[in-house]
Amino acid sequence: MARHKVAAVLPEEPVRKECSTTELRYDLPRKGEGSLYQSDVVVIGGGNAALCAALSARESGASVTVLESAPQAFRGGNSRHTRNMRCMHPAPTDVLTDSYPEEEYFLDLMRVTSGDTNQQLARMLIRESPRAHAWMRTNGVRFQRALGGTLQLGRTNAFFLGGGKALLNAYYAAARARGIQVVYNAEVTGLCVPPREFVTGAVCVAGNATEFRAKAVVVASGGFESNFEWLQEAWGEAAQNFLVRGTPYNQGKLLRLLLESGARPVGDPKQCHAVAIDGRAPRYDGGIVTRLDCIPLGIVVNREGRRFYDEGEDLWPKRYAIWGRLVAQQPGQIAWAIIDSKVLGKFMPSVFPPVSGQTIGELAEALGLPRAALEHTVAGFNQSVTPGSFNPEALDDCGTTGLSPPKSHWAQRIDTPPFFGYPLRPGITFTYLGVEVNERAQVRLADGNYSPRILAAGEIMAGNILGKGYLAGLGMTIGTVFGRIAGLEAARAAN
Amino acid sequence: MPQTDSAAEGARILTICNACRYCEGYCAVFPAMEHRRAFAGADLNFLANLCHNCAECYYACQYAPPHAFAVNVPRVLAEIRAQSYRQYAWSNGRxxxxxxxxxxxxxxxxxxxxxxxxxxxxxxxxxxxxxxxxxxxxxxxxxxxxxxxxxxxxxxxxxxxxxxxxxxxxxxxxxxxxxxxxxxxxxxxxxxxxxxxxxxxxxxxxxxxxxxxxxxxxxxxxxxxxxxxxxxxxxxxxxxxxxxxxxxxxxxxxxxxxxxxxxxxxxxxxxxxxxxxxxxxxxxxxxxxxxxxxxxxxxxxxxxxxxxxxxxxxxxxxxxxxxxxxxxxxxxxxxxxxxxx
CATH class of the missing domain: 1.20.950 (Fumarate Reductase Cytochrome B subunit)
Structure with a gap:
């Protein structure tokens, strides 16, 4: 196979390059179709990890270009929808209460992943998190003051003032002030890594094909959760009924490019993190406001009007992440949460008003559910409720007897009209599949070596640490810590 | 207060805000909003007059236009505020x-x-x-x-x-x-x-x-x-x-x-x-x-x-x-x- 030489003059026709084991394929653009982007470091992606990498590489003296596939208004990938980062701290700070030691952080991670984590990388991540936090502040990120326990995660997670988009605004402002070139609507379609000196790639900027060249590339372009074709490979036809909670721009193109070129995969390729969200949410970008927290306060039925899982199995923060998959397994990938007036107002308000009915039968008709079946389900549930003292804050003694599946806690008769229903659909947050990296954020290529000039940060490598499960705010910690490392290593490789 | 377009839009937007709450660290409007579940009349006027129109929440908003939810708190509260001025004023004195x-x-x-x-x-x-x-x-x-x-x-x-x-x-x-x-x-x-x-x-x-x-x-x-x-x-x-x-x-x-x-x-x-x-x-x-x-x-x-x-x-x-x-x-x-x- 011929080694690719960096083209000083672009060829007349698109060329499918044959690549050696350390090369990644791409189609070169036609001659004269736009300019060549060239800098020491090119960062692919525009979210938290990408911007951390860009700022960090610039700090180390490299010239930097950021290629963001989204338009400016929707820049930032899923970081737009985030709110906090998980941060180790030995003592209370202005934005974190109490303490969160390394060991507890590590055990939390081991628990949620069932050990599916690279322990060496995980330890490094945890130890770096306080330094990352301090670095963020020097780059203009502001945090919300610790609110003394009103926020459930106030001990373990530092909250960005204004949320993830405000954080991104700060980073983009810093990038601009430091002379980092940001190109929007720039979709990278190919990468080529010759053995020495340069990485080149094909990029389509607002529809015009062109090329970029860099001494090192940071790939921070997220997962593939917005790519329905890819989701369908894992989930079949059911995937068409999923909703994507975040950006439509995480198409996983760079992930696929790297994997097809032989980069070593990590993380479960068939899994995604999904929660049950309001079925009326838009297909993309519904974000936080579409979540529904009423499941433990009522019952959940499928389109046949039947219950299918214990709604009160455990405290909601420990269970909400399983409901995406549960709903995905139901016919039509849809379900309905049914509550009565007693509990309205006892959960976080959501963006869409519930559907209501004066009787269960009326509600069933309004929801388009089989009337007799829902009446039967609710009557059966009501009969099996055992009396107890209702307490939504703890595992109370309100359960059911002789019901299958049971409702273990917070079971109250659904008997106070009007009755309400919310449609539920699986809402995908992120995918686990990624590329293997080492502690220097270098991507492991087909030959088994870690490439000094292809670095990865953020969701595309999060599977190294979060092989499965979910830990709130960990994604932003991974993005920040590995973004900084990737930027530093890229600048070093460029030197 | 008569239900106007601005009031309806204000209620729509604040319902989204109340489900999100990312902006609660910015100013008084958001903590005040969190005490409420419905947004009409007096509550809307109160929140509108509490807003200093600094626009922080607009730039931080993941739902700001061109997002389909089109959340723009500073503008809708400014419109409601202007209506409240007319509502409170002694109109004959004009x-x-x-x-x-x-x-x-x-x-x-x-x-x-x-x-x-x-x-x-x-x-x-x-x-x-x-x-x-x-x-x-x-x-x-x-x-x-x-x-x-x-x-x-x-x-x-x-x-x-x-x-x-x-x-x-x-x-x-x-x-x-x-x-x-x-x-x-x-x-x-x-x-x-x-x-x-x-x-x-x-x-x-x-x-x-x-x-x-x-x-x-x-x-x-x-x-x-x-x-x-x-x-x-x-x-x-x-x-x-x-x-x-x-x-x-x-x-x-x-x-x-x-x-x-x-x-x-x-x-x-x-x-x-x-x-x-x-x-x-x-x-x-x-x-x-x-x-x-x-x-x-x-x-x-x-x-x-x-x-x-x-x-x-x-x-x-x-x-x-x-x-x-x-x-x-x-x-x-x-x-x-x-x-x-």
């Missing part, structure tokens, strides 16, 4: 205000005579009669608006809440944004608006203090104007006057450059009228000080008094009222924070 302003100008023109001192041009008693009448009307109209809004917000006497609200008003706490300054006129944080507002507000107070001290001199000490340059009324008036030149000019300059996305363009004329009157009143006042020993004194005095009359008569129907309603909303917020709901 014409009276016009008549007073015009009447005062004509009265001064016809009453003028010649002479080297202020009171030769316009007799003191005449001046007092005209401004006394206008002030009586203005105070009554402002009081009506204040009482109506206070009733709707549900405020009551509470010393600690009052102290907290007063501090928020006097320091413009919610234009500080934790020291970074607010995102006005553009996305970049800047303290400019807060300082120009301070110049305007404290300039206005200094001018008011100047007039009060002068009245004490006149009635208490029998000392008649004009006073020396180094006298207290002139010093207060000069500093206040400079503040009222710098402040309104700066606020106007910022307003010209502001991001149109977060503004309610219908309020431009109201804002501009108030800023222009403040600026012109101050400018003519300072010119009068310079020209008071010359032949230019008489015409400048007439112009200045006419502008002061116009400024005062229009106070209850212009931008000035935002200070009253914002202060009362901050008081209500302080009461809620103290558990007084």
């Amino acid at each position: 014409y009276t205000a016009g008549v007073f302003a015009l009447g005062a100008v004509l009265a001064f023109v016809f009453a003028r005579s010649a002479g080297p001192r202020f009171y030769d041009v316009i007799p003191h008693a005449f001046m007092v009669a005209v401004f006394g009448t206008i002030s009586g009307f203005v105070l009554a109209a402002l009081a009506i608006g204040a009482i109506r809004s206070a009733k709707e917000f549900g405020v009551r006497w509470d010393t600690k809440a009052l102290a907290r609200a007063a501090a928020d008003v006097l320091t413009l706490e919610y234009l500080r944004s934790g020291g970074a300054g607010c995102t006005y006129p553009t996305e970049r944080h800047s303290g400019a608006r807060r300082w120009f507002h301070h110049c305007t507000f404290y300039g206005f107070l200094l001018c008011f203090a100047s007039t009060t001290v002068a009245a004490l001199y006149h009635y208490g000490l029998g000392r008649l104007a004009p006073y020396p340059y180094t006298s207290l009324p002139v010093l207060l008036g000069t500093f206040g006057g400079v503040g009222l030149l710098v402040g309104p000019a700066g606020l106007y300059w910022l307003k010209r450059r502001r991001d149109p996305a977060t503004a309610d363009a219908n309020q431009n004329s109201m804002d501009l009228t108030f800023l222009s009157l403040l600026f012109a009143t101050s400018l003519t006042g300072l010119l009068l000080l310079v020209l008071r020993a010359s032949s230019g004194m008489a015409p400048m005095l007439l112009i200045h008094l006419a502008l002061v009359a116009a400024l005062f008569a229009t106070l209850p129907y212009g931008k000035f009222v935002h200070g009253i309603y914002r202060s009362l909303a901050l008081l209500r917020y302080a009461l809620e924070q103290r558990g007084g709901r």
Whole structure:
């Protein structure tokens, strides 16, 4: 196979390059179709990890270009929808209460992943998190003051003032002030890594094909959760009924490019993190406001009007992440949460008003559910409720007897009209599949070596640490810590 | 309050905000919103008047246009705020205000005579009669608006809440944004608006203090104007006057450059009228000080008094009222924070 030489003059026709084991394929653009982007470091992606990498590489003296596939208004990938980062701290700070030691952080991670984590990388991540936090502040990120326990995660997670988009605004402002070139609507379609000196790639900027060249590339372009074709490979036809909670721009193109070129995969390729969200949410970008927290306060039925899982199995923060998959397994990938007036107002308000009915039968008709079946389900549930003292804050003694599946806690008769229903659909947050990296954020290529000039940060490598499960705010910690490392290593490789 | 398009849009947007809550660290509006589940009428007016229109939440919003949810809190609250001004104002007084302003100008023109001192041009008693009448009307109209809004917000006497609200008003706490300054006129944080507002507000107070001290001199000490340059009324008036030149000019300059996305363009004329009157009143006042020993004194005095009359008569129907309603909303917020709901 011929080694690719960096083209000083672009060829007349698109060329499918044959690549050696350390090369990644791409189609070169036609001659004269736009300019060549060239800098020491090119960062692919525009979210938290990408911007951390860009700022960090610039700090180390490299010239930097950021290629963001989204338009400016929707820049930032899923970081737009985030709110906090998980941060180790030995003592209370202005934005974190109490303490969160390394060991507890590590055990939390081991628990949620069932050990599916690279322990060496995980330890490094945890130890770096306080330094990352301090670095963020020097780059203009502001945090919300610790609110003394009103926020459930106030001990373990530092909250960005204004949320993830405000954080991104700060980073983009810093990038601009430091002379980092940001190109929007720039979709990278190919990468080529010759053995020495340069990485080149094909990029389509607002529809015009062109090329970029860099001494090192940071790939921070997220997962593939917005790519329905890819989701369908894992989930079949059911995937068409999923909703994507975040950006439509995480198409996983760079992930696929790297994997097809032989980069070593990590993380479960068939899994995604999904929660049950309001079925009326838009297909993309519904974000936080579409979540529904009423499941433990009522019952959940499928389109046949039947219950299918214990709604009160455990405290909601420990269970909400399983409901995406549960709903995905139901016919039509849809379900309905049914509550009565007693509990309205006892959960976080959501963006869409519930559907209501004066009787269960009326509600069933309004929801388009089989009337007799829902009446039967609710009557059966009501009969099996055992009396107890209702307490939504703890595992109370309100359960059911002789019901299958049971409702273990917070079971109250659904008997106070009007009755309400919310449609539920699986809402995908992120995918686990990624590329293997080492502690220097270098991507492991087909030959088994870690490439000094292809670095990865953020969701595309999060599977190294979060092989499965979910830990709130960990994604932003991974993005920040590995973004900084990737930027530093890229600048070093460029030197 | 009638259900208007803005009110419906405000309810729609705040329902989204209440399900999100990412902005709760920015200002008083969001914690106040979290106490509520429905947004209509009095609650909407309260939240609208609590908003300082700093636009931080707009730039931080993951749902801001072009997102399909099209959340734009500063603009919709500005629209609702403008409606609330009309709702609270003593509407019949609007014409009276016009008549007073015009009447005062004509009265001064016809009453003028010649002479080297202020009171030769316009007799003191005449001046007092005209401004006394206008002030009586203005105070009554402002009081009506204040009482109506206070009733709707549900405020009551509470010393600690009052102290907290007063501090928020006097320091413009919610234009500080934790020291970074607010995102006005553009996305970049800047303290400019807060300082120009301070110049305007404290300039206005200094001018008011100047007039009060002068009245004490006149009635208490029998000392008649004009006073020396180094006298207290002139010093207060000069500093206040400079503040009222710098402040309104700066606020106007910022307003010209502001991001149109977060503004309610219908309020431009109201804002501009108030800023222009403040600026012109101050400018003519300072010119009068310079020209008071010359032949230019008489015409400048007439112009200045006419502008002061116009400024005062229009106070209850212009931008000035935002200070009253914002202060009362901050008081209500302080009461809620103290558990007084």
